[in-house]
Amino acid sequence: MSAIVPKLGIGLNYQESLKPFIVDASETFDYLEVVPDILWHDRGVGGRPRYVDDEEGVAFVRAVSRQKPVVAHSIGLSIGSAHRLDTQHVEHLAAWWQWLGFPWHSDHLAYNVAESEDGSDVLVGVPLPLPFDRETIDLVSERIAHVTERIPAPFALENNAYYFNYPGQEMEEPEFLNELSARGGCHLLLDLHNLYVNNRNHGVDALDFLERLELERVIEIHLAGGVEYDGYYIDGHSGPVPDEVWSLAEWTVPRCPNLGGITFELVGSWLPRMGETRLAEDLGRMREVWQASQPVPDPVAA
Amino acid sequence: MTAIGFQSALARMMVDVEFREAFRQDARFDPGDVTHIERDRLGSVANDPGLDITITLYHAWRLTKVLSLMPLTCRALGEERVADHLRTFWAANPARSLYFVGECLAFCEHLESAIDARDETVVRDALTYERARLEMRREIAHGAAEARRTVRLTHEPSALVNRLTTRQPADDVQCGRYELAGRLTSGNDERWEVVGIPQEPSPDPATGGVEWQTIGSRRTTTLLSAKKSRNSRRSPAGRSTGTATS
Numbered sequence: 001m002s003a004i005v006p007k008l009g010i011g012l013n014y015q016e017s018l019k020p021f022i023v024d025a026s027e028t029f030d031y032l033e034v035v036p037d038i039l040w041h042d043r044g045v046g047g048r049p050r051y052v053d054d055e056e057g058v059a060f061v062r063a064v065s066r067q068k069p070v071v072a073h074s075i076g077l078s079i080g081s082a083h084r085l086d087t088q089h090v091e092h093l094a095a096w097w098q099w100l101g102f103p104w105h106s107d108h109l110a111y112n113v114a115e116s117e118d119g120s121d122v123l124v125g126v127p128l129p130l131p132f133d134r135e136t137i138d139l140v141s142e143r144i145a146h147v148t149e150r151i152p153a154p155f156a157l158e159n160n161a162y163y164f165n166y167p168g169q170e171m172e173e174p175e176f177l178n179e180l181s182a183r184g185g186c187h188l189l190l191d192l193h194n195l196y197v198n199n200r201n202h203g204v205d206a207l208d209f210l211e212r213l214e215l216e217r218v219i220e221i222h223l224a225g226g227v228e229y230d231g232y233y234i235d236g237h238s239g240p241v242p243d244e245v246w247s248l249a250e251w252t253v254p255r256c257p258n259l260g261g262i263t264f265e266l267v268g269s270w271l272p273r274m275g276e277t278r279l280a281e282d283l284g285r286m287r288e289v290w291q292a293s294q295p296v297p298d299p300v301a302a
Numbered sequence: 303m304t305a306i307g308f309q310s311a312l313a314r315m316m317v318d319v320e321f322r323e324a325f326r327q328d329a330r331f332d333p334g335d336v337t338h339i340e341r342d343r344l345g346s347v348a349n350d351p352g353l354d355i356t357i358t359l360y361h362a363w364r365l366t367k368v369l370s371l372m373p374l375t376c377r378a379l380g381e382e383r384v385a386d387h388l389r390t391f392w393a394a395n396p397a398r399s400l401y402f403v404g405e406c407l408a409f410c411e412h413l414e415s416a417i418d419a420r421d422e423t424v425v426r427d428a429l430t431y432e433r434a435r436l437e438m439r440r441e442i443a444h445g446a447a448e449a450r451r452t453v454r455l456t457h458e459p460s461a462l463v464n465r466l467t468t469r470q471p472a473d474d475v476q477c478g479r480y481e482l483a484g485r486l487t488s489g490n491d492e493r494w495e496v497v498g499i500p501q502e503p504s505p506d507p508a509t510g511g512v513e514w515q516t517i518g519s520r521r522t523t524t525l526l527s528a529k530k531s532r533n534s535r536r537s538p539a540g541r542s543t544g545t546a547t548s
Contacts, residue, residue: 037400041443044399052445055488076400082305114313115306116396123397124316125363126356128309131343135305163359164352166343201352232355 004187005104005154005219005260008069009297010286013237017268019060021276028283030297031069033263034061036096037076042089051092065100071220071261072096072105073189079143079157080111080130087146094151104219104260106156106189109140109180129162132169132176141184148185156187156219161194161235163201173204174212181217187258188213191222192248193235193265199244200233206244210252218256223249223286224265225274237267239274241282249286254293262286307335311344315353316360317396322348364392367402368409371436374428374466375413387416403440410436424472427455427462431482438486451484452497459496 009030012022022032039057043050061070077089093105110127130136140157147155159177171179181188190213198204225239241249241264253259264283266274290297311333315322324331325348332341347353368388369376376384391412399405410433419426430453438449455462458476465472486492 041401042399043444049445052443054443056490082303082309111309114309116310116313121398122313122317123400124313124360125397125400126359128312128356139305162352163355164347164350167346168339168342229358230355232352234355234359 004258006069007259007295007298008071008103008261009290009294010283011071011220011261011263012283013073013263013265014061015266015268016057017271018266021271021279022064025276025280026067028280029068029264031071031261031263032061032064033071033073035075036072036093037074040092042076045088050088061100070100070102071263072100072102073158073263074105074107075112075127077107077147078111078113079107079140079147080109080128080136081113082111082139083115085143085146086113090147090150097151097153102153104154104156104187105151106158106220108160109157109177110160127160129160129164129166131166132171132173134170134179137176137180137183140180144184144186154187154219156189157181158189158191158222159194161191161197163232165202172212174209178212178214178217181214187219188217189220189222190215190218190252190256191224192245192252193222193224193226193241196242196245196248197226197233197235206248207251210248210255215252215255216257218252219258219260221249221252221256221259221262222265223262223282236270237265238270239266240278241285246285246289249289250292253289259294262290304335304337304340307333308337308340308344311336311340312347315344315348316357317392322353325349360397361392364388364397364405367405371402371406372409372429372432374463375410375425375432377466377469378422378425378428378472387413390416401443403436403443407433407436407440423456423477424462424466424475427457428466430455431459431463434484435486435492438484438492442486442488447488449486453482453484455480455482459494 010028011031011033012018012029014022014032014034039054039061041052041054043052064070072093074089074093077086077093079085096102097105108127110129112124112127113121114124116122130140144155144157157180159173169176177188180186195204195206195209199206223241223245224235224237225241227234227236227238249262253262264279264286266279271279311321314333315325321333325345329345331345333344336344365388368384379387388409391409395408395412397405410429413425413429414433417425417429434451434453438451441449456477456479457472458478459480459482461475462472465475480496481498482494483497484492484494
């Protein structure tokens with residue numbers, strides 16, 4: 001049976017302020033993860049053209065892609081928006097696949113765009129959670145089908161960090177993700193830091209979650225650090241990976257037979273506080289976790 | 303589909319304090335277009351302190367745009383006044399885009415109508431300069447190879463930028479009338495030059511009623527935030543592709 005995705009190893013997310021590290025410490029990671037939305041300008045529905053790519057950013061990503069794989073992790077699809085699927089976003093991402101050839105791509109299982117009273121879009125800027133209901137699975141499955149039809153690369157959806165709960169949900173999150181993946185035809189991007197955030201803020205039993213999740217559906221894992229604010233723990237992508245998240249990674253990675261990579265997420269403005277040395281150390285530890293159970297990365301297969 | 307109404311109501315709670323309070327105050331408040339389960343969920347969320355955190359993250363997202371692209375204006379205004387203006391602006395202008403430039407340009411318009419230009423000349427100058435920079439960035443983002451703007455300031459530009467950048471008072475910066483010409487390319491090369499100091503109006507029709515004093519040969523006054531960093535021009539091949547300007 002052929003692999004769902006190639007075994008890429010350790011990834012780092014692209015941020016402009018991380019460029020020096022990406023260039024000078026390229027040996028510390030195996031692939032780059034880019035958010036395409038930050039490398040194009042969306043002029044809005046009706047704009048002609050609607051999307052204008054950032055020349056400098058695209059040139060940098062192209063140059064990196066000649067040396068190592070690049071995967072795409074979009075933030076703007078808002079796949080859970082009930083009022084519409086942004087098919088133009090999908091088409092532009094498909095155009096990116098044509099030149100970048102990412103071995104897989106992903107987005108957030110959430111929505112950040114809603115319909116305002118006048119019928120226009122309003123952005124809330126942060127991913128809002130979707131109820132773990134079958135209606136959500138019905139809605140999102142249709143959108144997944146459209147995405148996978150238009151972009152011939154495996155597509156994964158990421159579990160969300162949420163700061164409030166919905167009462168009366170039909171399922172719990174692991175079962176919801178399993179069913180969505182099975183019915184919708186998508187894979188899972190398992191963000192272990194988001195799981196830790198929900199553990200800290202809502203008492204979610206992380207190990208129980210992982211034991212119930214069908215880990216063969218996971219093709220990518222995200223790791224990150226966070227911050228405490230006003231009694232909550234926030235998914236800030238703001239620094240080193242917490243010890244508890246390392247424990248989750250060490251438990252989970254050996255149990256993911258279809259895992260393509262583990263990506264570290266850091267907002268570039270936090271790099272001065274974290275430091276390049278610590279960033280390299282965390283990437284090194286990610287590599288140890290990978291090597292303990294996963295094959296040697298094979299970028300050629302990408 | 304009632305999910306549309308549910309999502310719209312939740313998004314509205316993020317930006318409309320009164321709407322959220324309506325759910326908190328009245329257990330039977332019904333925004334319409336939602337099922338009873340969705341209504342109960344909205345009521346629960348309205349009373350959930352996690353919504354406050356989510357709203358804080360939403361505000362932080364919008365604030366980051368302004369702080370990162372209008373730092374001089376923010377420093378000229380001061381934290382409290384920035385917060386006051388943003389509260390007013392956000393209440394009237396829900397976010398429509400992920401992007402920073404459009405939001406900041408809308409905020410510039412808001413400030414221009416809100417500040418007293420006669421009294422707040424430092425704020426006005428910072429705003430004028432930063433608005434021009436944003437407009438150039440928007441042109442480039444829309445596909446232009448190059449964008450140019452000319453602005454007129456009433457404080458010596460280099461001193462003004464340096465004072466605000468280093469968080470020092472700028473009220474005593476030399477006053478005058480200065481014209482700056484800016485240019486931004488799609489390669490992110492931004493340069494500003496002081497191109498003239500207009501004199502008092504003269505009757506010479508050839509100059510449109512104004513005489514301009516050239517400052518010797520054209521010199522580059524590279525204002526701090528216009529400099530292109532060395533780091534952003536490194537290529538993945540490992541070689542620096544340009545000279546550092548700061």
